[in-house]
Structure formats: C-alpha cells, structure tokens
Amino acid sequence: MATPRTMFEKLWDAHVVLQRDDGQTLLYIDRHLCHDGSRQGFTKLKNENRKVRRPDLTFASPDHYRPTDIKAVSEIQDQKMREILEELAANADRFGIHHFGLDSGMDGIAHVVGPELGVTLPGISLVCGDSHTATHGALGAFAFGIGASEVAHVFATQTLWQRKPKAMRITVDGKLGFGVSGKDVILAIIGQISAAGATGHAVEYAGSAIRGLDMEGRMTVCNMTIEAGGRAGMIAPDETTFAYCEGRMFAPKEDKWDKALAYWKTLPSDDEAGFDTEAVVDGNAIAPMVTWGTSPENVVPVTGAVPDPANEPDPVRRATQERALDYMALTPGTRMTDVAVDKVFIGSCTNARIEDLRLAAAVAKDRCAQVRTLVVPGSQQVKREAESEGLDKIFTDAGMEWREPGCSMCVGMNGDILQPGERSASTSNRNFMGRQGEGGRTHLVGPAMAAAASVSGHFADVRTLMEGKS
Amino acid sequence: MEAFTKWTAKAAPIDAANVDTDQIVPAPFLSRIRTEGYEGLLFYRVRRNADGSMDPDFILNQDAFKDAGILVADRNFGCGSSRENAAWTLWDNGIRSVIAPSFGDIHYNNEMNNGMVPVMLSAEICADLRQQLHDNPGAEITVDLENNVVVAPDGKPHVFSIPEFNRYRLLNGLDDVSFTLESETEIAAYEAKRKQEADWLY
Numbered sequence: 001m002a003t004p005r006t007m008f009e010k011l012w013d014a015h016v017v018l019q020r021d022d023g024q025t026l027l028y029i030d031r032h033l034c035h036d037g038s039r040q041g042f043t044k045l046k047n048e049n050r051k052v053r054r055p056d057l058t059f060a061s062p063d064h065y066r067p068t069d070i071k072a073v074s075e076i077q078d079q080k081m082r083e084i085l086e087e088l089a090a091n092a093d094r095f096g097i098h099h100f101g102l103d104s105g106m107d108g109i110a111h112v113v114g115p116e117l118g119v120t121l122p123g124i125s126l127v128c129g130d131s132h133t134a135t136h137g138a139l140g141a142f143a144f145g146i147g148a149s150e151v152a153h154v155f156a157t158q159t160l161w162q163r164k165p166k167a168m169r170i171t172v173d174g175k176l177g178f179g180v181s182g183k184d185v186i187l188a189i190i191g192q193i194s195a196a197g198a199t200g201h202a203v204e205y206a207g208s209a210i211r212g213l214d215m216e217g218r219m220t221v222c223n224m225t226i227e228a229g230g231r232a233g234m235i236a237p238d239e240t241t242f243a244y245c246e247g248r249m250f251a252p253k254e255d256k257w258d259k260a261l262a263y264w265k266t267l268p269s270d271d272e273a274g275f276d277t278e279a280v281v282d283g284n285a286i287a288p289m290v291t292w293g294t295s296p297e298n299v300v301p302v303t304g305a306v307p308d309p310a311n312e313p314d315p316v317r318r319a320t321q322e323r324a325l326d327y328m329a330l331t332p333g334t335r336m337t338d339v340a341v342d343k344v345f346i347g348s349c350t351n352a353r354i355e356d357l358r359l360a361a362a363v364a365k366d367r368c369a370q371v372r373t374l375v376v377p378g379s380q381q382v383k384r385e386a387e388s389e390g391l392d393k394i395f396t397d398a399g400m401e402w403r404e405p406g407c408s409m410c411v412g413m414n415g416d417i418l419q420p421g422e423r424s425a426s427t428s429n430r431n432f433m434g435r436q437g438e439g440g441r442t443h444l445v446g447p448a449m450a451a452a453a454s455v456s457g458h459f460a461d462v463r464t465l466m467e468g469k470s
Numbered sequence: 471m472e473a474f475t476k477w478t479a480k481a482a483p484i485d486a487a488n489v490d491t492d493q494i495v496p497a498p499f500l501s502r503i504r505t506e507g508y509e510g511l512l513f514y515r516v517r518r519n520a521d522g523s524m525d526p527d528f529i530l531n532q533d534a535f536k537d538a539g540i541l542v543a544d545r546n547f548g549c550g551s552s553r554e555n556a557a558w559t560l561w562d563n564g565i566r567s568v569i570a571p572s573f574g575d576i577h578y579n580n581e582m583n584n585g586m587v588p589v590m591l592s593a594e595i596c597a598d599l600r601q602q603l604h605d606n607p608g609a610e611i612t613v614d615l616e617n618n619v620v621v622a623p624d625g626k627p628h629v630f631s632i633p634e635f636n637r638y639r640l641l642n643g644l645d646d647v648s649f650t651l652e653s654e655t656e657i658a659a660y661e662a663k664r665k666q667e668a669d670w671l672y
C-alpha cells in the first residue's frame with residue numbers, strides 16, 4: 001500500500017520538477033497571478049532581456065494602486081498611480097499575458113478575480129507576488145506569496161526553488177454560532193496560536209466548522225494564514241468546491257472537467273496521514289472577534305475588553321503590548337463595545353466577495369451609517385452581482401459609499417486612507433501601525449461586525465443588534 | 471547579486487516581536503523603483519514621533535546604533551507583506567544581516583535573494599545578544615557564512631544553519647534565473663508530462 005499522504009504532500013509531489021541532494025526542490029507553477037505591484041518583477045525581466053516562459057499561465061489584474069472612485073485609467077488624477085496602471089497594461093501587452101484591465105469588466109483584486117474566473121482550481125500550484133496568495137488554497141490548491149525576485153524567476157522559468165514546508169493541521173469542529181463568520185474563525189485561530197504559530201508550515205484547515213463554510217468563508221480563512229505566519233493555507237476540495245468551480249470562465253469543460261473532477265477527488269489527506277504540527281480550536285466557542293492592537297494576534301471577542309499588559313509575564317511581550325496600546329490610544333479594561341470608530345471599511349481580498357457583502361448588507365438594511373463607511377467590492381463581477389441583488393441600494397440608503405473594486409483602504413497607497421489618529425473598523429487583514437495611512441488605528445473585524453460598527457458608531461455585538469431580525 | 475562571505479559590523483538590538491514589513495518600509499514608498507534607492511526610509515514611521523520629528527528613543531536614532539550593519543531582533547521578523555522593498559530598504563541602509571529566532575517566510579527568502587544573510591538563532595541566544603548590545607552600545611557582531619557561525623560581542627561563537635542551496639548562492643553571488651535555466655531539460659520534460667497527465671489545466 002502506498003504511504004498515506006497529506007493533501008499538501010500530494011500537491012507538492014505533483015509539482016516537483018527536480019529535487020537536489022540538499023533538499024531544495026524545483027517546483028512547477030501552474031498559474032501565476034500578478035498585479036500592478038508586480039512591476040519590479042517585470043523590470044527585472046526586462047533588464048535581463050528575458051521573456052515570460054508561459055504567458056498562457058500568467059494573469060494580471062490591477063488592484064493595489066487602483067483608485068476606487070474612477071472607472072477608467074484615463075480618469076486617474078494621481079500621475080504616479082495612473083502610470084503604474086498603464087505600465088501593467090503595457091507589460092501585459094509586451095509579454096502577451098492575460099490582463100483583466102479596467103475596461104475588461106473582469107477587473108478586481110487578484111485574489112478575488114483568480115477564483116471567480118476559474119483561474120484558480122483544485123490541485124494546482126499558484127503563486128503571486130503578494131502575501132495573501134494563500135487565499136487560493138481554499139479551493140484545494142497549493143498557493144503561496146512570493147517576493148519580486150521570485151516573481152521574475154517565475155516569469156522566466158515557470159518554476160521556483162522551494163524547501164518543503166512542514167505540514168500543519170488546524171481542526172475547527174463544531175457549529176458556528178449566529179453572527180459568526182469565516183473572519184471570526186481565522187481571528188480566533190490566530191489569537192490562539194499567535195502571529196507566528198504557523199511559521200514554516202503549510203496549513204490544512206479541517207473539521208466540521210470549516211466544512212460548513214461556503215467558498216467565500218473558506219477563502220477568508222485561508223487568506224489570513226499569512227497572519228498566522230503560515231506559508232500556505234488549504235482546505236480539501238469537496239462538493240462545495242466543485243459546485244463553485246463548475247462553469248467558470250477558465251475552468252475545464254466537458255471531458256476535461258470529468259477528468260479534473262476525478263483527480264480532485266483524490267486530493268484530500270489520507271486518513272492515516274501524519275502532520276508535523278496540530279492545533280485544535282473549538283468552533284462552538286467562537287464569538288464575533290475584534291482586534292485591539294497592532295498585530296492580528298491582539299484579538300478578543302467583542303464581548304471582551306482591552307487587556308492589561310501588566311498581566312503579561314514576558315517583558316518583551318509586555319513592552320510590545322504597551323506600545324500597541326499607546327499607538328492605538330486605548331486604556332486597559334475598556335470594553336470593546338465602548339470603543340468609538342471614525343471610519344468603516346468593508347472590502348479587501350479577505351472580505352469583499354459576494355457573501356461578505358450579503359452579510360454586511362443584512363446588518364446595514366434599514367439602518368443608518370453613523371460614520372463614513374466605504375463598501376468596496378472585490379471585483380467587477382462581485383459588484384455586478386451585488387447590484388443585481390440590490391445590495392448597493394441597501395448600502396447607499398444607509399449612507400455608505402459604494403465604490404469601484406480594488407484594494408482600497410486595506411493598504412494606504414491608492415488614495416483611500418485613514419487620517420492620523422483616525423480609528424477604523426476594517427474587514428481587511430492587517431492592523432499594523434500605519435497600514436491604512438500614517439497614524440491610522442485599525443481594528444480588524446468581519447463584514448457583519450464592520451456594518452454593526454458603522455450603524456452604531458462604535459463596536460457592537462452583531463448578535464445583539466440582529467436579535468429579533470431573521 | 472553581491473557575494474557574502476563574512477560580515478563584521480556594529481549591531482543594533484530591535485526589542486520587538488512581529489516586526490512587520492510595513493514597519494520596515496511603509497506602503498507609500500513602494501512605488502519607488504529599485505534604482506531610486508531606499509536610503510533614509512528604514513523604519514520610516516516607527517522612528518518618528520507623531521509630529522514627524524525623530525524619536526530619540528528609537529534605537530537606530532541613537533549615535534551608537536545609527537550606522538549598524540546588523541540587526542538582532544525577536545521572533546517573526548519581517549512578517550506580513552511580501553514587499554521585497556523591505557529587503558532593499560535594509561540593504562540600502564547598510565544592513566547585511568538580521569539575526570532573529572524566526573522570520574516571516576517570504577521575507578526570509580527576499581533577504582537571501584538580495585545578498586543578505588538572515589540568521590536564525592534560539593530566542594535565548596537572541597535575547598542574550600540584544601542584552602550585550604544594550605550593555606555595550608556600538609559593539610560588533612560577525613556573521614561568518616563560510617563557517618556558519620555568528621561571533622557575539624563577548625567573543626562567543628554561535629553556530630547557525632541556513633539552507634545549503636541558498637548558502638552556496640550567497641557565497642558565490644549567483645543569479646537565480648541563469649542557474650535554474652541549466653535545468654531546462656527537466657523543466658521541458660515536466661511540462662510535456664503535465665500537459666499529457668493534466669490536460670484539464672490548459
């Protein structure tokens with residue numbers, strides 16, 4: 001009998017081009033996503049006078065620098081941003097790669113566009129010059145983020161040198177409570193295992209609570225694997241995955257679909273397969289979460305309070321906590337629901353898919369935003385779908401802004417930012433100092449909690465807010 | 471890429487865990503191309519007060535540490551964004567090696583792809599090194615890649631390991647792509663096989 005293997009090992013083995021005696025492995029890359037931030041990779045390629053080896057497997061979409069208040073590149077006021085988007089289009093043209101530009105009707109954040117167009121599929125290896133590439137593992141792919149030198153390497157060779165990461169399984173069993181979404185699951189996981197808890201590992205998320213998530217929720221969970229230090233996150237493909245993939249633009253059709261499906265069903269980890277590291281999180285106990293500090297591991301349930309660093313025995317961690325509280329202008333013991341917000345951001349590759357917008361809209365419906373609130377769909381396709389369901393109307397009726405797709409306020413580089421000292425409730429993935437703009441104070445939450453903060457003006461328990469509403 | 475054999479320099483202690491790449495170089499600078507340089511941008515925000523003036527308490531603003539060529543940090547250094555600009559910023563500000571108990575995976579590779587040596591030593595050793603640097607501001611550390619050894623200010627050697635593949639490339643300053651293309655036969659063979667066995671991909 002063959003040795004039992006984890007899904008990660010199966011994915012790894014299927015992509016080995018060659019392995020050196022020192023353990024370094026050359027892996028083949030099935031899909032390479034790039035974006036407007038990948039320009040340094042293109043520059044390296046041009047400087048070395050090389051071509052993209054497999055333009056047919058290379059896909060580009062502008063997202064990081066794309067302002068969310070314009071529809072065409074020519075409308076971009078900021079010269080630098082406009083040039084960066086023009087440069088991506090020119091590079092795509094020059095190297096013959098797929099480009100989902102602003103005029104394609106398919107533009108959006110790479111990690112939203114890839115899965116929804118069927119570029120991302122189970123069983124593939126996928127890389128992107130962006131750390132949240134782990135998102136795509138939600139479909140049962142081996143997907144990881146890389147740096148600019150590696151982007152250039154993949155362009156030129158369609159391969160990457162890798163050391164095999166260790167395999168970790170995070171099992172979340174149980175039934176998620178009302179008002180609890182994929183975002184709360186991953187924040188609870190990071191709170192438990194720390195921001196370095198999965199370092200050096202490829203993580204497989206398993207258990208009934210994970211199985212019960214829809215694809216959007218699974219992508220949210222895998223997306224933030226990097227915030228736990230993990231190299232890649234993945235979830236075994238199942239009927240939910242197959243139903244999601246079927247019929248998408250770049251997904252296999254007819255005979256090829258059948259063949260793919262038969263292969264994908266062999267991917268889940270074998271029962272006897274062993275993991276290097278295991279963690280277990282109780283799904284029943286997860287509440288809606290809010291971060292209070294400047295690392296995603298600084299997280300508490302919305303019913304909780306800002307912790308007191310004095311209770312932290314480790315001096316370095318205590319100092320880090322004190323610095324975080326100082327930056328966030330929070331006092332130990334303050335209840336999270338007493339913390340007022342200045343701005344709300346619903347968007348990013350973590351939480352800007354259709355299901356995320358539905359969760360937020362259910363809370364926003366017939367209520368009024370108390371603070372400026374940006375709702376930024378993850379892609380043009382999500383935007384269209386939301387509009388066909390009337391979600392845009394719910395948001396605008398509540399006084400929220402309905403924008404064009406892009407990374408927006410997740411990262412302070414496209415015009416959507418926090419002002420110094422402003423506090424946000426944000427569905428993005430990083431609460432690092434200055435992430436959303438210099439001096440900005442970011443609290444990470446799920447989409448329903450973000451909408452709840454918007455209509456309350458402070459953090460609020462979405463479960464209480466929605467009581468009596470179905 | 472510049473070859474790295476041995477590097478002796480003043481070292482600075484960075485007493486924080488989870489130093490993310492947004493701290494090393496903030497997003498608004500990412501649109502700079504490589505040749506524009508990243509000098510003066512290292513820890514751009516963290517080293518400043520809210521009003522924009524330099525924070526004298528920040529370690530790299532202090533005379534004894536401001537021209538450090540090595541950083542000794544705590545766990546999970548370089549976590550977060552994949553921006554290679556973080557490695558460039560360290561390099562352009564004279565840092566050739568970072569010593570920490572653990573690194574963000576992508577940043578770890580980015581450092582090595584830019585001729586830097588990320589050194590992993592235990593949390594205890596890193597804490598001890600930081601303490602020595604606080605006690606003797608301006609003290610030097612040596613990172614010897616030929617012998618896989620770090621020499622502490624107190625003269626004690628600490629053996630570290632780094633993937634042999636990367637060590638070889640660093641010692642010789644080898645470019646990755648040309649090296650990989652020596653395996654063209656294997657890559658082409660894999661592509662042919664993949665096309666046959668997994669035609670659903672194309």
Ligand code: SF4
Pocket residue numbers: 063064109111130132348349350406407408410411428429
């Ligand atoms: S939405 Fe944020 S995290 Fe996601 S790719 Fe864009 S900048 Fe990165």
